[in-house]
Structure formats: C-alpha cells, structure tokens
Amino acid sequence: MNQDPRITAYAVGELQGRERRKFEAELRKSNLLESETGETSELVNLLSSAPKPANKLSQADRAQLFAELSEVNRNRRVRTRLRWIGLAAAACLLFFAWPAYQFVSTDWLSPQMAGAGPWADSSYSSVRENHAPRAQATASAPAALAVPRDPSGLMARASEAVQPLRSLAAMPAPVPPDNASYMRRPVVEARRAVPTAPFLEPNVDMVGEATAAPASEFNTEAYASVRENEFVTAKDNPLSTFSIDVDTASYSNVRRFLDGETQPPAGAIRTEELINYFRYDYRQPMGDDPFSVNLEVSRAPWNPERELVRIGLKGRELPAEDRGPANLVFLVDVSGSMEQAAKLPLLQRSLSALVENLSDEDRVAIVTYAGSSGMVLGPTAGTEKREILDAIANLRAGGSTHGSEGIRLAYETAREHFRKDGNNRVILCTDGDFNVGVTNESELQKLIEKERESGVFLSVLGFGTGNLNDSTMELLANKGNGNYAYIDSFSEGRKVLVEQMNSTIFTIAKDVKIQVEFNPARVAGYRLIGYENRLLAKEDFNDDQKDAGEIGAGHTVTALYEIIPAGQPVPGSPSVDPLKYQRPEQDASATSDELLTVKLRYKAPDGDKSKLIEIPLKADEIPAFDAASEDFRFASAVAAFGMKLRGSPDAGKISWSEIQDIARGALGKDPGSYRAEFLTLIEKAKRLEATRPPLPPPLPIRF
Amino acid sequence: MTPEQIITEALDNYESLLISYAREITGELESAKDAVQETFLRLSRQNLTALRPRMRPWLFVVCRNCALDHVRKIVKFSADPVEDHERASDDPAPDERAMVSEEGRRIWDLVASLPLQQREIVKLKFEAGLSYKEMAETLKTSVSTIGVQLHEAMQTLRARWNFETTEAA
Numbered sequence: 114m115n116q117d118p119r120i121t122a123y124a125v126g127e128l129q130g131r132e133r134r135k136f137e138a139e140l141r142k143s144n145l146l147e148s149e150t151g152e153t154s155e156l157v158n159l160l161s162s163a164p165k166p167a168n169k170l171s172q173a174d175r176a177q178l179f180a181e182l183s184e185v186n187r188n189r190r191v192r193t194r195l196r197w198i199g200l201a202a203a204a205c206l207l208f209f210a211w212p213a214y215q216f217v218s219t220d221w222l223s224p225q226m227a228g229a230g231p232w233a234d235s236s237y238s239s240v241r242e243n244h245a246p247r248a249q250a251t252a253s254a255p256a257a258l259a260v261p262r263d264p265s266g267l268m269a270r271a272s273e274a275v276q277p278l279r280s281l282a283a284m285p286a287p288v289p290p291d292n293a294s295y296m297r298r299p300v301v302e303a304r305r306a307v308p309t310a311p312f313l314e315p316n317v318d319m320v321g322e323a324t325a326a327p328a329s330e331f332n333t334e335a336y337a338s339v340r341e342n343e344f345v346t347a348k349d350n351p352l353s354t355f356s357i358d359v360d361t362a363s364y365s366n367v368r369r370f371l372d373g374e375t376q377p378p379a380g381a382i383r384t385e386e387l388i389n390y391f392r393y394d395y396r397q398p399m400g401d402d403p404f405s406v407n408l409e410v411s412r413a414p415w416n417p418e419r420e421l422v423r424i425g426l427k428g429r430e431l432p433a434e435d436r437g438p439a440n441l442v443f444l445v446d447v448s449g450s451m452e453q454a455a456k457l458p459l460l461q462r463s464l465s466a467l468v469e470n471l472s473d474e475d476r477v478a479i480v481t482y483a484g485s486s487g488m489v490l491g492p493t494a495g496t497e498k499r500e501i502l503d504a505i506a507n508l509r510a511g512g513s514t515h516g517s518e519g520i521r522l523a524y525e526t527a528r529e530h531f532r533k534d535g536n537n538r539v540i541l542c543t544d545g546d547f548n549v550g551v552t553n554e555s556e557l558q559k560l561i562e563k564e565r566e567s568g569v570f571l572s573v574l575g576f577g578t579g580n581l582n583d584s585t586m587e588l589l590a591n592k593g594n595g596n597y598a599y600i601d602s603f604s605e606g607r608k609v610l611v612e613q614m615n616s617t618i619f620t621i622a623k624d625v626k627i628q629v630e631f632n633p634a635r636v637a638g639y640r641l642i643g644y645e646n647r648l649l650a651k652e653d654f655n656d657d658q659k660d661a662g663e664i665g666a667g668h669t670v671t672a673l674y675e676i677i678p679a680g681q682p683v684p685g686s687p688s689v690d691p692l693k694y695q696r697p698e699q700d701a702s703a704t705s706d707e708l709l710t711v712k713l714r715y716k717a718p719d720g721d722k723s724k725l726i727e728i729p730l731k732a733d734e735i736p737a738f739d740a741a742s743e744d745f746r747f748a749s750a751v752a753a754f755g756m757k758l759r760g761s762p763d764a765g766k767i768s769w770s771e772i773q774d775i776a777r778g779a780l781g782k783d784p785g786s787y788r789a790e791f792l793t794l795i796e797k798a799k800r801l802e803a804t805r806p807p808l809p810p811p812l813p814i815r816f
Numbered sequence: 817m818t819p820e821q822i823i824t825e826a827l828d829n830y831e832s833l834l835i836s837y838a839r840e841i842t843g844e845l846e847s848a849k850d851a852v853q854e855t856f857l858r859l860s861r862q863n864l865t866a867l868r869p870r871m872r873p874w875l876f877v878v879c880r881n882c883a884l885d886h887v888r889k890i891v892k893f894s895a896d897p898v899e900d901h902e903r904a905s906d907d908p909a910p911d912e913r914a915m916v917s918e919e920g921r922r923i924w925d926l927v928a929s930l931p932l933q934q935r936e937i938v939k940l941k942f943e944a945g946l947s948y949k950e951m952a953e954t955l956k957t958s959v960s961t962i963g964v965q966l967h968e969a970m971q972t973l974r975a976r977w978n979f980e981t982t983e984a985a
Binding site: 115116117118120121122124125127149152153156157159160161162163165166167168169170171174175177178179181182183372793 | 819820823827831832833835836839845848849852853856857860918919920923924927938941942943947948960963964966967970971973974977978
C-alpha cells in the first residue's frame, strides 16, 4: 500500500501548480502509481457522488434561532427595552424580513423546482414557457411579489419563538411538514392552467418555502413533456413511421433519479432509450447491408391478450483498424458550475480514458466556452497522447465570461482538418449551459444543421445535476446527426467513450427510418412503445430531405410494438359511422399469414440517396412469452419498467416483482453487468413506490 | 446583507452538512441537531458581516466543539460511554444511507468502520467539500497531517473495497 499522501491529494484536487505537474510526470512513469491513483480517484468519485444529507432543523428550531438573532440585534441598538416587546419585534421581523429575503435572493425559476419530487415532472416544460412573463412581472412589480406568502405560517413560527429551546420542550410545530409533496401538485396544475398569470406567485413561493432547499441545490433541469403513443387502429392508420434513436441518456438519468430516491419526471423517461441502453445479441449483418434486421413476435408480458413485436437492428461491427481516422473536436463547457466533482473532473477522467484508445491517425482538439473561451488544444495527432492528456488535465472551471465564438471555432477546427474517409465530429460536453456563442436556440439549431451538411456531426455529453437541459441536449444531438449520452459516473464515461467508442463516434448509416405496415386482417390496433419524439409522417419515409437517426458500428437499436389482434376492440378509438360513398374493400391479404411488413430506409454516412430494405413478418401462431428469446424477454422487461415508472395505463397490472423476475430470467451473458444493475434499479423503483405518500386532493387556487 | 439574510444563507448552505458532521461525533441524530442548533445560536451572537467570508470553517469549528460538548455530557452519565458512542455511530443511519446508490451505500458503510478522526475528515472532505486548509483549521491540526490522515483513510477504504469486491466475485 502506497504511503504517498500526494495520491489522495491529487485525487481530491489539492495538488496544484508545480507539485501537480511533477506528480503527473511520475504517474506516467509508474504503472503501479497510476493504477493506485486511478483507484483512489474512483473512490473519491464514489464518495463525492453520494447525495448530500438532508436532515434539517425543525421549524421550531429555526424560529428560536431567528428570535434570538433579532433579540441580539435589538439589544445592540436599544438595550433597555422590555423582553416582551423584543418578542413582538421578532414576530414582526420574521413577518417582513423573511419573505423579503426570499424575494431578493432566490432564483425566480427555482423555488418550485427545488429537489425534484413527484410533482416536478409536469412543471418542467411549463416553467420554461413561463420564463419571460414572470421575469417581466418581477421587474415591473417587485413590491407586489414581496407580499408575505404564508402569513399564518410565519405567525405560527413567530409565536413559537417564545417557546423554550427544543431540547427543553419538544413541541409539535403547527406548520406544513417538510415533505410537503401534497402541496406541490395543485400549484403545478394551477400554473399549467394559467401559465402566464403572475398573480399566482404567492402560491408558487409557498412551495419554495415548503421545500426549503438550500439555494445551491435549486434545480433548473428542463424536460420536454412527452405524451405516450396511444393505440391506433390498423384499418385507419396502416402505416407507422419513425426515426431510430440510439441515445441512451435517459437510462443513466433515470438511474440518477432513482439512486437519489426520487421519482423521475415523466418527460425524462424515454422508454426507447431505456431499452436501447442495453446491448442485444442480434446477428451480424450479411452481405453489403450495414445492419441486420431481426424481427420477433410473442405475447406482451403485461397483457397476455396482446402481442408484442420486436424490431431489432444491429450495425455492422467495425474492427478498430478498419474504421476511418477520427477528427474529434471537444467543445467543453468550463463555466463555474462545471467545477463539481461529477462534472468537469469526471469529464477529464473519461476523456483521458478515450485518449488512451486513440490510434495514431486520429486527431483531437479541445475548445472551451462559457468560462475562458478559446482553443485549448489545437488538432493533435494520436501519437501525441501526452500533450493531449496534459491539455485535458489543465482544463479548469470558473469565470463567467461569454465564450463568444466557442461553437463556431469548434466547427471551423473540425472542417479545417476534415478527413474525407474519417469521422468528423464536434463533441459538446456540458451540464446544460448553451452559451456557446450563439445565444438564440433556433439559430444554434440552424448552425448545427448547416454544419451537418459539411460532414461534421455533433454529439452531446451531459454531466451533473441541477442544471441539466435534457430536451435541448437531445434535440441538438439529433440535429447534428449525433448522439446524446448522460454521464453520471466514470464507468458510464468509460462505457460511452471507450467501450462504445466505435458506435458512439463511428456512424455506419445515417437517416435510418422505419416504416411498418400492419395487416388489418391480423391486427386491430397497435401502439409503438417509446420513440414519441421520433415519429415521422408517413410521407417523410420516402423523403430523403428528411433527417432521421444514425446507427453506429456495432450499435443495436430496438423498437417494440404492442399489438391488439384482429377481432379485439381498440381502446380509445371512437366508433365512426360507416362511409357512405366508399365501399369497405375486402383486402386481398386478408388470408395472408403476414402480421406486418417492416420497411427501412438508410443512407451511407456520406451518401445523399437512401436505400430500402423490406422484410415481412410471418406468424401463424404467436409463441408464448416464456418461449421468446432472452433478448426479447429482457427488452420487454425494460419496456414494462419504463411504462410503469411513467405511470402509463398501458402497463396493466404487472408488478415490479414480475418485471424483476422476467429480467432476472433473461440476463444472458451480460458483459459489463449492465443487465444485473437493472435489477437493482427495479428494486429502487419498487421501494420508491412503496414509500411515496398518496396525493391528497388539490388545494383550491387562491386569487 | 442583513444579519437575518446571512443567517438564512448559512442555514441553507450548511445546516444539513453540519447535522451530518455532528452526528459522526455524537453518534445520534437528536443530539447532532442540538449541537447544530447551538452552533447557529452562537453564530447569531457574532459580528456576522465580519464573519461572513470565513463562514464555512467557523461553522465547522464551532459545530465540532458543540458536538464534543454533547459527547462529554453523555460521558458523565453513561456507564460505558465510549462503547456506547462507537456503537451508535457504527449503526448506519437509515435516513441518510437510503439516499445513496448501492455502491455509494457500500462505501459509506466502510467509512463507518474507520476511526473517528478519519471519519470526520472523510465527511468534511466529501460531504462538506472543505479544503485541506479549512479542515486543518476545524480539527486544529496542520495541513500536512490532514493530507496524511485522509490518505490513510482512503487507502484503508481502497483495500477493504477491493477485498470485498474480489470476495463478492
């Protein structure tokens, strides 16, 4: 065991300047020292990533404190007042000073977002819409907003102030309980109902107070609201069209919520990303096709009367030596908020791991923005690993200068060193600050789309908590023909940047679209599970101008359809009177044994014209769920997990334990133990549901 | 800033961290809360504007003193106080530990088995985020002692972690 305390000092960031450089030089020379430091850093990461403790003083304690404080102040000013006047003053002080303080010091967007609870999901998207009108309201009428939010509560606290210390008399506090989740929901709903009404502020502030989270933990994470796909009838909607999605960010993000014993907002649960987080053992493509298509059908585990169809794609594996050279430009957010251990330091370690795996032909450049901006490392060949590692180690967060041309500089750099046969990519690494130099979001999208045409793609790596702008990150990666991953630990960083480096970075087919045609003779209705924000119009399928998802080397992409067999009613589809002028046609395929036909379109990474693959799914009999393949059963378990976690009515009555049993029985070889980890995630969801209090009826809205 | 604002800010930023830290010393939640309550009461009697830039180390120093006072009081009344205290703090506190991931829970369980001084340092570093210098001030020792002790704690943790991991495999 190494007794050199510099190992720990280095791992926690206490080693600076010359000492740090000297130690790093020694690190490079000694494998033992390096591995010991690496392990220590991993422990540091683990220890720092634990959620902060949440115990708080009781309201009575706080009240006592403020009473004492105001008394001290009063004594300083006027030493001869009677004690009871002081207490009255305390009450007044609390009454006025507290709300005033909250007014000046808290972020207007934040109070209701503090500590994401079950209430948070529905508020996320509406909060963003509300930004502008609320800002105006605060600017124009601050006095109105400084009105005390909860006079009765404050009075209660002030009156408690006269009580003895809590250690002498434990007394119940007549104030809302700390965990006031039941108060949150109605406010959120009120905000949704009247999204721009500033006079609802008092209510909103009440929530901020009830949650009483530290200012630094105020949460501005943003999620788009996603409405689940509903069942549609095969007769009226024979075609279902969508773009593939190889992102996996939703899974690690959901994992972070569950690890913190918090219900993830519904908008953060993208079921297709949960399913695609896992690798499936589909066969390698044959011939010239860049990917294989694997269809399977069985029963839905959550509803045996329904069928489940899986469409599984697998991108061709590319041996490291066969791939073209990489031309990577990392665009790194170095704003002050990136300082936390789970952000920039984690990024640095993940990047260093990537650098170790670069080949001599590859080039890496690093551009920073938001803190100090500019080129930190010019395009550097994979042979100069040491130089790259030094530049990564020297990244520092801090400052708030505008990185004026960050993203343009990154693209320029990538274009200057464009490799025709290689992978040209800008990789944006951030915790949610998009102050990349182009402030307008749609302008930013346009820029990314324009650069995509030049052959430079964009991937996004998300870090940290509290400021994560999930929906924007996903959108930008989509626009840039790239993928979006959320990195919450070193092992996740290694998975994304090293293990899956080929698939994350090396696109083998772009604009991959899937169109499924259902045979109404066999299918009454169907529902695509997940892919809600990837749906395309049926006309888009043959439109080569229409952007869609990319598939990387070795990637697997899985989509599931839940099917209501012909003859059963389709929920939610209102009956329509028979048409008067059109005769219902007797379909020629009515006797066909085909359930559906899958059509795929894709382009080569540098191509403009799409190719078409068509595969029918024949099924005379639907095999029982237990007889389905391991991969099929596992993907079904993940789908059920996502649906249940979102509170989807389609999840039926399946229990967490049943989902767990299915997953446990379908672990397969499970390299990397990702599937085993999923079992623990189900356990956490199960426990979370057991501890979640039921929501009482909404409070009336006060005007 | 008014004194009320400074106190509120300090409460918001440090209340939970201090309770968790004090609990490491007193071994139990209620007395930890008492110690933190006492800490903030003492804070309210300070010249807050002058103290504000040094708030973090000041709070941890005073909180430690208050927590130790509590332990001393227990010592007076308890027949076998040291063992009592040790046992209490080895007991993983459910409300805190439940918050952590499986791996995170395991590592913090290991932390609970370290000697008190090292436990304090680990908490101050990874929960409260104090620098070596601030920790030295809090624990009334030198920066290099902090460095050595934290390293010792980390190496013990690493050895046990690796041992457990290989055994589990």
